[in-house]
Amino acid sequence: MQAISEAESRIMEALWRKTPLSAEQIISTVGPENGWAPATVKTLITRLLKKNAIAGAKEDGGYFYRPLIARADWVQSESQGLLDRLFKGEVAPLVAHFAEHRQLSAKDLRQLKALISKIEDDGK
Amino acid sequence: MQAISEAESRIMEALWRKTPLSAEQIISTVGPENGWAPATVKTLITRLLKKNAIAGAKEDGGYFYRPLIARADWVQSESQGLLDRLFKGEVAPLVAHFAEHRQLSAKDLRQLKALISKIEDDGK
DNA sequence: CATTGGAAAGTACGGGTGTAATCTGGCAAG
DNA sequence: CTTGCCAGATTACACCCGTACTTTCCAATG
Known part of the structure; x- marks a missing residue:
């Protein structure tokens, strides 16, 4: 199980x-x-x-x-x-953690922004 | 250790x-x-x-x-x-995963957006 | 100096894990 | 029908983990 x-x-x-x-x-x-x-x-x-x-x-x-x-x-x-x-x-602190440890690539940032836009569009 | x-x-x-x-x-x-x-x-x-x-x-x-x-x-x-x-x-897929499982609160979204803005401002 | 109180170490024990070999029983091929 | 292969079960064993008690040793206190 x-x-x-x-x-x-x-x-x-x-x-x-x-x-x-x-x-x-x-x-x-x-x-x-x-x-x-x-x-x-x-x-x-x-x-x-x-x-x-x-x-x-x-x-x-x-x-x-x-x-x-x-x-x-x-x-x-x-x-x-x-x-x-x-x-x-909470998800945001987790992401903040990665950001502080230089774990957020430019690619991640791009994807994150796209993701957030998409979520907001869906909610609209 | x-x-x-x-x-x-x-x-x-x-x-x-x-x-x-x-x-x-x-x-x-x-x-x-x-x-x-x-x-x-x-x-x-x-x-x-x-x-x-x-x-x-x-x-x-x-x-x-x-x-x-x-x-x-x-x-x-x-x-x-x-x-x-x-x-x-990769961080973005992780966040996407949480998003799909309804684990992203409004608060998280707000914080994430703030976080991203801050990162972009810093990089500027 | 002797006692005591607490820190640290040792002992215990059942279950999970990593790693692995062997036994068994059924199906398929000859 | 017999034999061999392979899936699944059994067995092994050391180490880690959760849970806990007991023993030892040091330092302070009386």
Whole structure:
């Protein structure tokens, strides 16, 4: 249901990038990326199965895994937690923080302005 | 040096709110807040000492603890990690995400606009 | 100097995590 | 029908974390 660990999330990311994937494919993408033995990847897959975060099924000749939770949902709970714990749930201070630490690129600024305009237009 | 755990961060937050604090003070602020036995709080203090995240010293009649790392630094590494893992290091997509999930209050919008104006003025 | 009170260290223990090997059982191919 | 491969389960093990108690050691106080 919940609490996908860091290592497990690497598997999820692979499946979110491309779904479905066979065990073999997961191992060959995610293994080298992280320096994991095949057995390790299989353990992570097992744990994700147990957590109902993914499902495996045989389809047209092979056995494939698919994510059962949407990346957006996961991102939501992860980032919501951080926002609450560190910034009292307010988005602006978070952005201000990044701004102070020179983490706001010109590209970010452009995108942010566009985003704000869009939101205001929608509300109109 | 690193990796302050969730529970440990509660102690840090108390010390960041008011520094220095005695063990007694930490226990009586942080204990009830989290439903922790005094012994638990002391364990967390010990672990933070071992991690060099705080320091204890006797000063004018009592024994007091002070944080050794700045809250801003901690917030920085925590949020940077999330930003990198979830949003490829780009701030705008993060804000966009919150916007989509109705997490952007009117107040946030106001503050964001002010923030952006300020940044642009500074750059001028 | 002896006692005491508190800080720090040590011990405990169940659960999660990272890392990994092996066992098992069913399906497919020969 | 038998055999082999592969998914899933089991087992392993050290470390971190949450939760907590007990022991040790130092410093101040009487």
